[in-house]
Amino acid sequence: MKRLILLGGGHAHVHVLEAMAARPLAGFEVVLVSPFTRQIYSGMLPGWIAGHYPIEACALDLGQLAAKAGVRFVQASGESLDAAARALACNDGARLDYDLLSIDTGSRTRIEAIDGAAEHALPVRPIESFIGGVEALLARCREARDHPVAIIGGGVAAVELAFAIHHRLAGEGAAPALSVIGDAGLPLDGLSRNLQWKCLQMLNERGIQWHAGSRVAALDGSHAELSDGTRIPAGHALLVTGAGAPAWLAGSGLALDRDGFVRVAQNLQSVSHPTVFAAGDVAAYAHPRPKSGVFAVRAGPPLADNLRRAANGEALSEWQPQKRALYLVATGGRHALGAWGPFGWWGGWVWHWKDRIDRAFMRRFGNAHVG
Numbered sequence: 605m606k607r608l609i610l611l612g613g614g615h616a617h618v619h620v621l622e623a624m625a626a627r628p629l630a631g632f633e634v635v636l637v638s639p640f641t642r643q644i645y646s647g648m649l650p651g652w653i654a655g656h657y658p659i660e661a662c663a664l665d666l667g668q669l670a671a672k673a674g675v676r677f678v679q680a681s682g683e684s685l686d687a688a689a690r691a692l693a694c695n696d697g698a699r700l701d702y703d704l705l706s707i708d709t710g711s712r713t714r715i716e717a718i719d720g721a722a723e724h725a726l727p728v729r730p731i732e733s734f735i736g737g738v739e740a741l742l743a744r745c746r747e748a749r750d751h752p753v754a755i756i757g758g759g760v761a762a763v764e765l766a767f768a769i770h771h772r773l774a775g776e777g778a779a780p781a782l783s784v785i786g787d788a789g790l791p792l793d794g795l796s797r798n799l800q801w802k803c804l805q806m807l808n809e810r811g812i813q814w815h816a817g818s819r820v821a822a823l824d825g826s827h828a829e830l831s832d833g834t835r836i837p838a839g840h841a842l843l844v845t846g847a848g849a850p851a852w853l854a855g856s857g858l859a860l861d862r863d864g865f866v867r868v869a870q871n872l873q874s875v876s877h878p879t880v881f882a883a884g885d886v887a888a889y890a891h892p893r894p895k896s897g898v899f900a901v902r903a904g905p906p907l908a909d910n911l912r913r914a915a916n917g918e919a920l921s922e923w924q925p926q927k928r929a930l931y932l933v934a935t936g937g938r939h940a941l942g943a944w945g946p947f948g949w950w951g952g953w954v955w956h957w958k959d960r961i962d963r964a965f966m967r968r969f970g971n972a973h974v975g
């Protein structure tokens with residue numbers, strides 16, 4: 605029997621599992637390789653920190669999704685890949701040969717970019733380690749009220765985490781000194797201008813300091829040192845900088861873009877190895893898009909379709925990611941900012957809209973805790 609490996613249980617692969625539950629892939633053993641039995645939905649993670657959801661409501665049960673799809677679940681990480689030999693080596697020492705491989709392992713935080721970050725920063729990825737780290741951070745802030753927290757990065761995730769931590773701790777009377785350090789002039793770089801200004805205003809109202817145009821060069825456990833020498837108090841530092849490529853791809857033989865992500869054609873097939881597909885943050889699409897959950901989710905259905913076509917020896921179909929994505933940015937309480945291209949809006953209704961979308965996504969993939 606031939607074998608299809610789904611490497612990583614990311615946003616695109618949960619669609620593939622759903623498609624396979626509806627229609628099994630004849631003649632193939634399908635194997636899902638994932639280090640964790642659950643997939644945390646990052647869109648709801650700030651809501652967990654803010655206290656709106658229990659963590660179970662933010663997790664998809666990969667074991668259950670695989671079982672429903674008749675897919676064998678292997679709890680391991682892919683550690684190295686020989687694309688020419690069609691062999692994947694896992695961290696448990698197993699070697700898995702494949703006829704088709706689909707990669708949806710997301711990105712990683714580039715911890716090596718900042719001196720001292722490995723010792724003194726909590727990277728947002730892997731998310732499973734981040735969850736434990738955030739709990740420790742919240743506990744530390746409750747103990748030492750003046751414990752300063754710096755969030756490095758000025759994008760959607762960084763801003764949502766800042767608002768969420770502030771909301772949670774301020775609600776307990778333990779609001780920390782929080783700062784967000786970004787390299788752009790305004791937070792939420794790339795989103796609509798009026799939304800950026802609104803975001804800055806909201807950060808100011810909460811006493812969260814925004815450090816514009818700043819690059820952190822080093823961390824020492826008490827301060828973040830910027831490249832111009834400025835020192836910002838940072839007893840805790842969260843690293844929420846842009847997505848980096850998984851290091852293990854470098855020796856795979858796959859064609860990668862200059863940042864190390866898997867180059868795929870419009871059909872999501874590797875441009876160098878037709879037996880390999882990739883989607884989500886790990887993929888460098890033919891039409892480049894920001895590394896964001898929206899594009900990972902949207903790639904799911906075309907990926908499922910093309911894996912089936914490749915398995916059946918049929919012609920692949922092409923997919924073009926939408927040009928714009930809807931961003932809904934939670935701001936701590938039951939309030940959110942929304943952006944679509946040049947348009948921006950905000951309010952309690954935006955949070956309820958986001959909440960409905962997130963819950964529907966979780967329910968669709970079998971989460972029974974989301975209500």
Ligand SMILES: Cc1cc2nc3c(=O)[nH]c(=O)nc-3n(C[C@H](O)[C@H](O)[C@H](O)COP(=O)(O)OP(=O)(O)OC[C@H]3O[C@@H](n4cnc5c(N)ncnc54)[C@H](O)[C@@H]3O)c2cc1C
Pocket residue numbers: 611612613614615616617637638639640642643644646647649650680681682683708709710711728760761762764765883884885886895896897898899900931932933
């Ligand atoms: C706090 C936060 C908030 C965010 N908010 C938004 C938002 O509002 N909107 C938006 O569009 N984007 C948002 N993002 C970005 C979004 O999370 C990512 O773009 C999205 O998760 C990418 O999906 P993916 O399927 O590529 O990978 P992931 O969701 O990262 O999934 C990858 C999976 O692969 C597994 N894996 C990793 N390495 C291996 C390996 N070597 N072998 C096997 N399995 C592996 C991981 O455990 C994980 O299960 C946010 C991110 C964060 C951190």
